[in-house]
Amino acid sequence: MRKLLPAILLLAVHGSALASSPLQTVTAARIVDVAQAQLDACLGGDKATAQVAVVGRPEDVQVLAGKLALKARKPEGRWPRARVSVPVDITVNDAVVRSTTVWFALSVQHDVSTYISDAAIGAAASTLKFAPHAADVAALQGTLVSDPHQLDGMRLRHAVLTGSPVVLEDFERIPDVDRQQRVEVMASYGVIRLQAKGTAVGRGNAGDTVLVQVDGAEAPVRARITDRGVVQVVD
Structure with a gap:
């Protein structure tokens, strides 16, 4: 116990020093102003006509004394959107000691x-x-x-x-061959080349393989799409 006593006393003195350290207050109004400036920068030319309202205001923040600075970060995600959050970092002596967020409701009219x-x-x-x-x-x-x-x-x-x-x-993009579309069916057997009509069972684009019901055939055949509305039998 005697060995622990000096350490306990040291911690007590250190804690007392921290408790007595001077603090400074960062008001919610100041945080909102910094966030608003960042939002205005993002709005650019729309700033004059946009409707902006604060819907989520942070509380006052107390931090240790020192060189104070506030920096807002750009909103992330889709822009613009009806609800926007702007993060604000609070730094003392160039070190971030707190971060908070201001929420805005936003309306931007465009043709x-x-x-x-x-x-x-x-x-x-x-x-x-x-x-x-x-x-x-x-x-x-x-x-x-x-x-x-x-x-x-x-x-x-x-x-x-x-x-x-x-x-x-x-x-969606119109496929080169769509389901139930009438297509030109090409087939090659050695030097013999045949051409017929058919109906696509599936859909796809050039290079894809789909089933095609050739007119007069009993069962569908596999065919590769070579162009819009044209397939080549691969069986």
């Missing part, structure tokens, strides 16, 4: 492409018509289509409604 009429699943993008319409892009899900050429060779993967924003996730 986006929208469908001018309802459209069914499978409709080719080239047949669709779009019109600009103001929308809160922070509340939208998906990747907005800004150029119709982004949709070249694509079709709707699901039905869409009039006025809905046009997003890439609405579309």
